Amino acid sequence: MKIIACIKQVPDSEAKVKAENGQVSWGESPLVINPFDEYAVEGALQLKEANSGTVTALCIGPESAKEALKHALAMGADEAILVSDAALHALDTQGAARVLAAAINKIGGADIVTFGRQTLDDGSGLAAAQTARILGWPLLGLVGHMEIKDGGVRVSRVIEEGRQIVSAKMPAVLSIVQSIGEPRYPSFMGIRKASKASIPVWSLSDLGITAPATFVTRGELITPPSHEVVCEIIQGDGPEQIAQTLADKILAEKVL
Amino acid sequence: MKTFVYIDHFKGEVQQASWETLGVAKSFGSASAVIVGSGLEALTKAAFEFGADEVLIAEDPALMDYRVEAFASTLSTLASSRMPDLILFPTTSRTRELAAMTAIDLNSGVLVDLTGLSRNGDTLVATRPIYEGKLNETVVCSAKPVIATLRARAFPRPAQDKSKSGTATKVEAKTDSPVTVEGYEVAEQAVSVTDASIIVSGGRGVSNNPSLTAPAGMDDKQAEIWRAQQGFKLIGELATVLGGAVGASRAAVDGGYIPYAHQVGQTGKVVAPDLYIACGISGAIQHIVGIRSAKMVVAVNKDAEAPIFKVARYGVIGDLFAIVPALTAAFKKRLGK
Numbered sequence A: 001m002k003i004i005a006c007i008k009q010v011p012d013s014e015a016k017v018k019a020e021n022g023q024v025s026w027g028e029s030p031l032v033i034n035p036f037d038e039y040a041v042e043g044a045l046q047l048k049e050a051n052s053g054t055v056t057a058l059c060i061g062p063e064s065a066k067e068a069l070k071h072a073l074a075m076g077a078d079e080a081i082l083v084s085d086a087a088l089h090a091l092d093t094q095g096a097a098r099v100l101a102a103a104i105n106k107i108g109g110a111d112i113v114t115f116g117r118q119t120l121d122d123g124s125g126l127a128a129a130q131t132a133r134i135l136g137w138p139l140l141g142l143v144g145h146m147e148i149k150d151g152g153v154r155v156s157r158v159i160e161e162g163r164q165i166v167s168a169k170m171p172a173v174l175s176i177v178q179s180i181g182e183p184r185y186p187s188f189m190g191i192r193k194a195s196k197a198s199i200p201v202w203s204l205s206d207l208g209i210t211a212p213a214t215f216v217t218r219g220e221l222i223t224p225p226s227h228e229v230v231c232e233i234i235q236g237d238g239p240e241q242i243a244q245t246l247a248d249k250i251l252a253e254k255v256l
Numbered sequence B: 001m002k003t004f005v006y007i008d009h010f011k012g013e014v015q016q017a018s019w020e021t022l023g024v025a026k027s028f029g030s031a032s033a034v035i036v037g038s039g040l041e042a043l044t045k046a047a048f049e050f051g052a053d054e055v056l057i058a059e060d061p062a063l064m065d066y067r068v069e070a071f072a073s074t075l076s077t078l079a080s081s082r083m084p085d086l087i088l089f090p091t092t093s094r095t096r097e098l099a100a101m102t103a104i105d106l107n108s109g110v111l112v113d114l115t116g117l118s119r120n121g122d123t124l125v126a127t128r129p130i131y132e133g134k135l136n137e138t139v140v141c142s143a144k145p146v147i148a149t150l151r152a153r154a155f156p157r158p159a160q161d162k163s164k165s166g167t168a169t170k171v172e173a174k175t176d177s178p179v180t181v182e183g184y185e186v187a188e189q190a191v192s193v194t195d196a197s198i199i200v201s202g203g204r205g206v207s208n209n210p211s212l213t214a215p216a217g218m219d220d221k222q223a224e225i226w227r228a229q230q231g232f233k234l235i236g237e238l239a240t241v242l243g244g245a246v247g248a249s250r251a252a253v254d255g256g257y258i259p260y261a262h263q264v265g266q267t268g269k270v271v272a273p274d275l276y277i278a279c280g281i282s283g284a285i286q287h288i289v290g291i292r293s294a295k296m297v298v299a300v301n302k303d304a305e306a307p308i309f310k311v312a313r314y315g316v317i318g319d320l321f322a323i324v325p326a327l328t329a330a331f332k333k334r335l336g337k
């Protein structure tokens, strides 16, 4: 079966992110594959192992985003494609979904396309649903477990109320969450393979589209007030006394 | 300004942040509550009581189960005929998908997980946290209708006026969906950490009670989970006394102690309670990004160097198995329970 995993590159979560001249800056911190998208790749690889097939990692981003694609290759993806075009500098989520849908079509479609739950930069957790809607494919969101059965896909969705078991015909779009299992570490062989891989770069004209309209635009960046807190350590004679002091302090703060 | 407010619910059980969203809509002009599903009388009544000017209800037995495609078609058909200026949702995992698809149908954009929304003439200016709350940005949507989801507990909840009532207007329900719901493995209780005003969370430390002896016949992993579940009982008792929800670190979730829906942090939920009590949680950055908006953090940890103390207002350096039950008892007494 044919599987595509959509991934994005974002600043590492340890990065100190700041506003600098109206732009987001993360200093010297590395860019990494979006942590949620590691689950998208892991899910795609699990599907491949259970059903045989190929995994293609797909990313829209600048040339430097090839590093994120190499991570997916090192984890075990068979090929990677970067969509990059100067006309995409102001992409919003529905725009990204339109470009992803066009790229998926150019790849020749797929049986399953996997997404992460959300991107950690300015992401919004919309792209999987929007891409599914544009393609006209079913969306199986927040997938924690999946199996291919009778030409369809059956999944367990991790929702606040427990698990919802749903099924749909393929092709389908899945967003994958952490319950699928830890993303595998790139193997030594995988890293070597990835470092030698050549990653094709597609422009919008390769996809046969023009830049989608942007509806959502940023006004300004605001640095949130830093909420430095001084921690008061509660001490006392044994747990009861500590607990009583702590309860009184909490009640005095009137947060309850 | 004419606003649709989507009332999010699971089989009639409302997501409380829906009412906060209704309050925001009212402040801009007329607010139509939109309710999609089946068996919705109680919700309709509540929507009027929380201030809806009208309630539009798309009811069909086929919409008993939430299936995003059908719900989105219902909403976008309704919006195409009634042309609201703004469609608001409370942010939940359901509404992210729903708002996303509705926006594609209506050829507009979505302003997601807002912590602020204000009107500047005809323009709506939204504020949202980005980069895991390290920055905020203002955003506008140039297409109509503007579609936005509001973060739970970021806006005031309007008062419920039990004397208000009204008659819902029935609207067309679209039921086509390519997805078949086969069933549920339902949790004992729905977990809504994003809506909670108090959260008591447990981490890996919750499994670490050496004085507990697991029942015979368990292997090490089973014994660890068993011990952790005893620990989470204590966490749950404190949460119950405070009227709060139970949260967890990823280590606790990965350890199999508690389901993923409880997880707070980068790959879990971002929460904004008034009070967050972290027990046996070290305070890794990926956990902290989930609790930045908590008004007050309290930490119980036996390691004085644990980074969680850096974000805590009060801390106890000690064994959670001694402190947590004592705290439950202390609150019981003070809150008269």
Ligand SMILES: Cc1cc2nc3c(=O)[nH]c(=O)nc-3n(C[C@H](O)[C@H](O)[C@H](O)COP(=O)(O)OP(=O)(O)OC[C@H]3O[C@@H](n4cnc5c(N)ncnc54)[C@H](O)[C@@H]3O)c2cc1C
Pocket (backbone or CB within 6 Å): A035, B202, B203, B204, B205, B206, B208, B209, B248, B249, B250, B251, B252, B263, B264, B265, B266, B267, B268, B269, B279, B280, B281, B282, B283, B284, B285, B286, B287, B290, B300, B301, B302, B303, B306, B318, B319, B320, B321
């Ligand atoms: C991509 C990525 C995403 C992640 N997303 C998340 C996320 O969403 N949420 C999240 O929480 N983590 C997340 N993590 C994991 C995070 O880095 C930490 O590993 C995790 O938060 C640790 O959980 P913990 O604090 O429970 O466990 P530990 O770090 O092991 O801490 C346990 C603490 O319990 C204390 N303790 C032990 N016994 C007792 C006792 N008897 N009484 C009192 N204290 C005791 C110890 O002193 C220690 O501080 C993520 C990591 C990555 C790489």
Ligand SMILES: Nc1ncnc2c1ncn2[C@@H]1O[C@H](COP(=O)(O)O)[C@@H](O)[C@H]1O
Pocket (backbone or CB within 6 Å): A006, A007, A008, A034, A036, A037, A040, A058, A059, A060, A061, A093, A096, A100, A114, A115, A116, A117, A118, A119, A120, A122, A123, A124, A125, A126, A127, A128
């Ligand atoms: N630029 C991109 N390239 C490829 N996939 C993306 C891109 N942006 C978002 N995605 C996918 O869509 C998911 C949700 O993204 P978002 O809606 O931006 O939060 C991510 O986890 C990725 O799987």
